[in-house]
Amino acid sequence: MSIEKSKMIKKRRRSKEKGWRAFGFWLGAYGRPFSNPALSPYVFPLFDLFSFSLFLQFPWLTINMTTSLQLLKRTLRKEMATRLKAVTADSINSQSDGVFKQLIELDEFKASKSISVYISMPTCEINTRAMIRYILEADKTCYIPRCTKNTMDMVKITSWEDYLSLPINKWDIPEPPLHQVRENALDVNGLDLILVPGVAFDSDRNRIGHGKGYYDRYLLKYQDWATRNNKPMVKTVALALQEQIVDLGTIPLEQTDQKLDHILTPLQKL
Numbered sequence: 001m002s003i004e005k006s007k008m009i010k011k012r013r014r015s016k017e018k019g020w021r022a023f024g025f026w027l028g029a030y031g032r033p034f035s036n037p038a039l040s041p042y043v044f045p046l047f048d049l050f051s052f053s054l055f056l057q058f059p060w061l062t063i064n065m066t067t068s069l070q071l072l073k074r075t076l077r078k079e080m081a082t083r084l085k086a087v088t089a090d091s092i093n094s095q096s097d098g099v100f101k102q103l104i105e106l107d108e109f110k111a112s113k114s115i116s117v118y119i120s121m122p123t124c125e126i127n128t129r130a131m132i133r134y135i136l137e138a139d140k141t142c143y144i145p146r147c148t149k150n151t152m153d154m155v156k157i158t159s160w161e162d163y164l165s166l167p168i169n170k171w172d173i174p175e176p177p178l179h180q181v182r183e184n185a186l187d188v189n190g191l192d193l194i195l196v197p198g199v200a201f202d203s204d205r206n207r208i209g210h211g212k213g214y215y216d217r218y219l220l221k222y223q224d225w226a227t228r229n230n231k232p233m234v235k236t237v238a239l240a241l242q243e244q245i246v247d248l249g250t251i252p253l254e255q256t257d258q259k260l261d262h263i264l265t266p267l268q269k270l
C-alpha cells in the first residue's frame with residue numbers, strides 16, 4: 001500500500017473517531033442534568049447519558065475506571081474474608097440473636113406481610129434461621145432467593161419442613177432447585193421487605209456483596225415491576241455482623257450499586 005493511501009485511511013479513521021467523540025460531547029451536555037448520581041441508578045439505570053457520553057469521548061478511561069473499581073472491590077472482599085474468618089461460631093450466634101431481637105421490633109418488619117429473607121451460609125453472615133421460623137409462624141409470607149447464572153428471583157417457602165428439605169447449592173446455601181414450581185413474588189403481590197446479605201456495609205448504607213450483582217439487579221427489576229404495577233418500592237434492610245461495618249469511603253461504589261434503607265447490627269440501626 002502506498003504511503004499516501006495509508007495516510008488517507010488513517011485520516012479518515014481519525015475523523016470518524018472525532019465524529020463519535022463530538023457526538024459523545026453533545027450527548028454529555030444533554031445528559032448532564034439527568035446525571036444526579038443519587039438518582040441515576042434508579043431513574044436511568046442502563047441509559048445514563050452522561051456515562052455513555054464519557055464512554056464515547058474517552059473509551060479507555062471509562063473502561064479502566066470500571067475495571068479498577070472491580071479490582072478494588074475484589075481486594076476488599078479478600079480483606080473481609082480474612083477478617084470474618086476470625087469471627088467464632090459463638091459470636092455469630094450471639095450477634096444473630098441481637099439482630100433478630102432488633103428486627104422484630106422494627107416498624108418496617110412489623111408492617112410487612114411479604115418478606116424475602118436470605119438463607120445464611122454457615123459462616124461470615126448473620127444467621128437467619130430464627131427469622132425464617134418467626135416469619136413462617138407469624139401472619140407473614142416468606143420468600144427466599146433462587147438464582148440462575150445471572151438472575152435471582154424470590155420464591156415462596158411454605159413451612160419449616162419445606163425450609164429444612166431444601167438442597168444445598170454450590171455456595172453452601174439451601175436453595176430450591178430450578179425445576180421445582182414455586183410461587184414467585186413478582187407473579188403475585190410483590191414484597192414489602194427484603195432482608196439483604198452482604199460482605200461489608202458502611203454507615204451511609206452502602207453495601208458490597210459476593211460480586212455477582214444479584215441484589216443490585218433484583219432491585220432494579222423490582223423497581224421496574226413496581227412502576228408497571230403501580231406498587232411502592234420494596235424496603236431493604238441489611239443484616240450485618242459488627243465486623244462487617246467498615247469506615248465510610250472503604251466500599252468502592254459503582255453506579256449500579258443500590259443503597260439500602262437500613263442496616264441492622266447487634267448494636268445499632270444504621
Ligand SMILES: Nc1nc2c(c(=O)[nH]1)N(C=O)[C@@H](CNc1ccc(C(=O)N[C@@H](CCC(=O)O)C(=O)O)cc1)CN2
Nearest residue numbers: 077118119120121145171173197198209210212214215
Ligand atoms: N446467604 C446468602 N444467600 C444468598 C446470597 C448471599 O450473599 N448470601 N446472594 C447474594 O448475592 C445470592 C447468592 N450469591 C452468591 C454469590 C457468590 C457467592 C460466593 O461465595 N462466591 C465466591 C466467593 C466470593 C467472595 O470473594 O466473596 C465463591 O464462589 O467462592 C455466594 C453467594 C443469593 N443468596
Ligand SMILES: Nc1ncnc2c1ncn2[C@@H]1O[C@H](COP(=O)(O)OP(=O)(O)OP(=O)(O)O)[C@@H](O)[C@H]1O
Nearest residue numbers: 073208209210211212213214215216217220254256
Ligand atoms: N443493574 C445492573 N446491570 C448490569 N450490570 C450490573 C448491574 N448491577 C450490577 N452489575 C454488575 O455486576 C457485577 C457485580 O456487581 P457487584 O460487584 O456490585 O456485586 P455484589 O453486589 O457485590 O454482589 P451480590 O449482590 O451478588 O452479593 C459488576 O460488574 C456490576 O457492574
